[in-house]
Amino acid sequence: MQQNLGNIMTSNVFTIKETQSLQEAASVMSEHNIGVVPVVNNSGQMTGIITDRDITLRSTAQGEAAQTPVSQAMTAQQVVQATPDMDVHEAAEMMSQQQIRRLPVVENGQIVGMVALGDIAVDNQYDNEAEEALSSISTPSAPQK
Template sequence: MKISEVMTKNVVSVSGEENIKRAAELMRDHDIGAIPVCNSDKVIGVVTDRDIVLRTVAEGSDASSENVRSIMTSTPVVASPDMDAREATKIMSEKQVRRLPVARDGKLVGMVSLGDFAVEGSTDNCAEKALSGISSPCCPKI
């Protein structure tokens, strides 16, 4: 199964110059946990609810004055709409991410998450396998 068959096509995005508060509002309004950061539809990063908490709230930063670029993951893993679901979930597991922006010719065309794979019956437990890899600690617990 190809990612294009399960991805969300109508994706909300922000520019790197938007303030963090705006990204958080979009997450709230659209009930999502990650937003691609784009420059003219080209994916340049990803910001997650976790990024906002750990890199803004926990640091005491002002979400209304700092821009998304300052907290985003600037080297996002991006999938192709023609990528096989198994390949995508393997990447998610290896990189320990739950969501992937989907781009064609560098332009954002969708977003795919573990949840998309989990609700799709024909992905051969790809989501379960990926979640197992994502949930493995990247370093030993102290």
């Protein structure tokens, strides 16, 4: 039976504006126990995504201040996203190919949900997809020289 992301996604998604600070983004993550926050502009359109890892590697490790705008550390180009009517199998394949654990679900440019690899894994009919995606995502990359 084919199932779409709209049926398994988390629809209560916390977002942050691109002009807000990294400290505010980290506070949202800490308060809600999440590791990723979609970034939106004043119109609510998704413009990027920021992860706890982005904050660490693109700001803290570079000596950037906590008041640095989110736009300076977020991933903005080619953010992988899905639609609510996308098939779960297709989403799992996309997550595997792109090596991502969380997939924003967007409709008309607005964030409407988030699907995590765990959301797919908890449904027994998607065990193989979740296992394949995790295997690809967890493949270690070579250290940078």
